[in-house]
Amino acid sequence: YKTVGTAPNRICVIDFELAITYTNTTPNSKMQVWLHEGTNTIDIVYGPSSITGASGSTGLGGTITTAEMQSVNTTTNTSSTTVASNANTVMPASGTKYTWTPPVSTGVYTYTWMPGSQSGASIIVNPTTTSSYSVVQQDSNGCKAFDTITVNVAAVSGVLAQATAANATSTAGSANQSQTQPDGSSVLYFDAACNLIVNVDDGAGGNVLGNTQSIVNVNGTVQVINGQPFVPRWYEITPTSNGPADVTLYFTQDDFNKYNAHPSVVNNTHDSMPIGPLDLVAIANLRITKTNPGSPASTLVLTPSTPPTFNTLENRWEVRLAVPSFSQFRAHSANPGNAALPVALTSFTVSKEGSISLAAWITASEANNSHFNLQRSLDGNRFATLGRVNSKAVNGTSNSTLEYNFTDANPQPGHNYYRLEQVDMDGRTSLSQTIDLVWGANGSVVTIYPNPATDKLNIDLATEKVSQMEVRLLDMSGRVVKSVMQRTVKGMNNITLDLSNIAEGVYGVQVYENNVLTHSSKVNKQRK
Numbered sequence: 001y002k003t004v005g006t007a008p009n010r011i012c013v014i015d016f017e018l019a020i021t022y023t024n025t026t027p028n029s030k031m032q033v034w035l036h037e038g039t040n041t042i043d044i045v046y047g048p049s050s051i052t053g054a055s056g057s058t059g060l061g062g063t064i065t066t067a068e069m070q071s072v073n074t075t076t077n078t079s080s081t082t083v084a085s086n087a088n089t090v091m092p093a094s095g096t097k098y099t100w101t102p103p104v105s106t107g108v109y110t111y112t113w114m115p116g117s118q119s120g121a122s123i124i125v126n127p128t129t130t131s132s133y134s135v136v137q138q139d140s141n142g143c144k145a146f147d148t149i150t151v152n153v154a155a156v157s158g159v160l161a162q163a164t165a166a167n168a169t170s171t172a173g174s175a176n177q178s179q180t181q182p183d184g185s186s187v188l189y190f191d192a193a194c195n196l197i198v199n200v201d202d203g204a205g206g207n208v209l210g211n212t213q214s215i216v217n218v219n220g221t222v223q224v225i226n227g228q229p230f231v232p233r234w235y236e237i238t239p240t241s242n243g244p245a246d247v248t249l250y251f252t253q254d255d256f257n258k259y260n261a262h263p264s265v266v267n268n269t270h271d272s273m274p275i276g277p278l279d280l281v282a283i284a285n286l287r288i289t290k291t292n293p294g295s296p297a298s299t300l301v302l303t304p305s306t307p308p309t310f311n312t313l314e315n316r317w318e319v320r321l322a323v324p325s326f327s328q329f330r331a332h333s334a335n336p337g338n339a340a341l342p343v344a345l346t347s348f349t350v351s352k353e354g355s356i357s358l359a360a361w362i363t364a365s366e367a368n369n370s371h372f373n374l375q376r377s378l379d380g381n382r383f384a385t386l387g388r389v390n391s392k393a394v395n396g397t398s399n400s401t402l403e404y405n406f407t408d409a410n411p412q413p414g415h416n417y418y419r420l421e422q423v424d425m426d427g428r429t430s431l432s433q434t435i436d437l438v439w440g441a442n443g444s445v446v447t448i449y450p451n452p453a454t455d456k457l458n459i460d461l462a463t464e465k466v467s468q469m470e471v472r473l474l475d476m477s478g479r480v481v482k483s484v485m486q487r488t489v490k491g492m493n494n495i496t497l498d499l500s501n502i503a504e505g506v507y508g509v510q511v512y513e514n515n516v517l518t519h520s521s522k523v524n525k526q527r528k
Helices: 253-260 280-285
Strands: 002-004 011-019 029-036 042-049 097-100 110-114 131-138 144-151 173-181 186-190 196-201 210-218 223-225 228-230 233-239 245-251 286-292 295-302 309-311 316-323 328-333 344-353 356-365 369-377 384-390 402-408 414-424 429-431 435-439 445-449 456-463 467-474 480-488 491-498 505-513 516-525
Touching: 173 186, 173 196, 196 210, 196 233, 228 328, 233 245, 245 253, 245 328, 253 316, 253 328, 253 505, 280 286, 280 414, 280 435, 286 316, 295 316, 344 414, 344 435, 356 414, 369 402, 384 402, 414 516, 435 516, 445 516, 456 467, 456 505, 467 491, 480 491
Parallel strands: none
Antiparallel strands: 002 011, 011 029, 029 042, 042 097, 110 131, 131 144, 173 210, 186 196, 196 245, 210 233, 223 228, 233 328, 245 316, 286 295, 286 328, 309 316, 344 356, 356 402, 369 384, 369 414, 414 429, 414 435, 445 456, 456 491, 467 480, 467 505, 505 516
């Protein structure tokens, strides 16, 4: 082909060197097709042919509808627009030109998509694997155009948005995705690199969330709002129609480590987040605070609907909770200042007194308070009520300091997890932080000091008989970085850990008595 002339009147000339004439089966003639710029005019120009004495014609053939490009059918036809006889009794002479002006489209189109026979200029698809889709466009004259598009679906990696490979660390920044959330759907939200943001499960019936935007933000430092520190990773979810749903939030261990390194946690003003999947106390204490954008002081503290779990395959924490509505969600550990109690609980402690566990708590004020239930668990998940303590406040309301206590006369060997359940006059309940008190098989008592520590850590042990004791120091991943074994005598014993070659940070301390874990706590190693 070639282009002749100048714009805006150029002609594209297409040469057919070996054309097949009508009623013949072998190439035996030449022809040209001229396409005129700016118009829909088409010229068909005959060239030399080896046909002699036989009927025949060449051209742009169409036999389906009159709207398609038509054959030049007779020696006298110079503007063919309809299908007539395809037979010419005499082959047109070389140089004969026939002009054809196809009908103009009205600009009204229909679209058919496959698979699925969907209609419309665009469609929404959610393939789970790489898939191809074809579309047929047709105008009012029946002219058609075809195209195909392939949607490549990348495999879900398991890596969280704003995290490095294998969720090793979190990176400051933000990621988001918007999706349609139909009634009864469970939708995973991902960033542009297919890294996981959040899961939203909208139960069937009731409110339909509709189009929903999910945002994950990772701050460079621990944020403090109204004196409460929060994990740097936090979420904001905005549906078209706000309402209740179940949400699964995801965190890296690095998110929790940064929270644990905050001065208020190191100094024990606030409890720590889990240092690993075996840190049952911190797991039970994990809370999510729901805050309203632009008004962080307006809060609702939520307890996960199931204990948070650590996904060892993906190296991430998964926290599922039922939410009454959507806004911003921030993670932290429960503490007396933010435990969602309707009373102002200023302290809650559990200590060993001889062979019993003594729980004590103080309230600065109470409103509509009925009573307290002291609850205990041996696995950190299943709690049973040991006893009830009625409110000392007149009619359940007081602005004075009130002190309470309860005795567990039968603590069990190993971990004893205690928490306080507060019950309103109308039956509503809320929970305090969880405290772990470990009793050795023979009534052992463990004291660890100083904390924070610099170059040396002391572990005082009181045992009822000779035992084989082991003290382990673990990093945030649960790896043992130092271990000391010592045979104890009846009575008080001291074991010393040398920390001079240990890097700064928060470490777990585990004490084993005759190969049985009897104590677990944390210590902060600081520079001397």
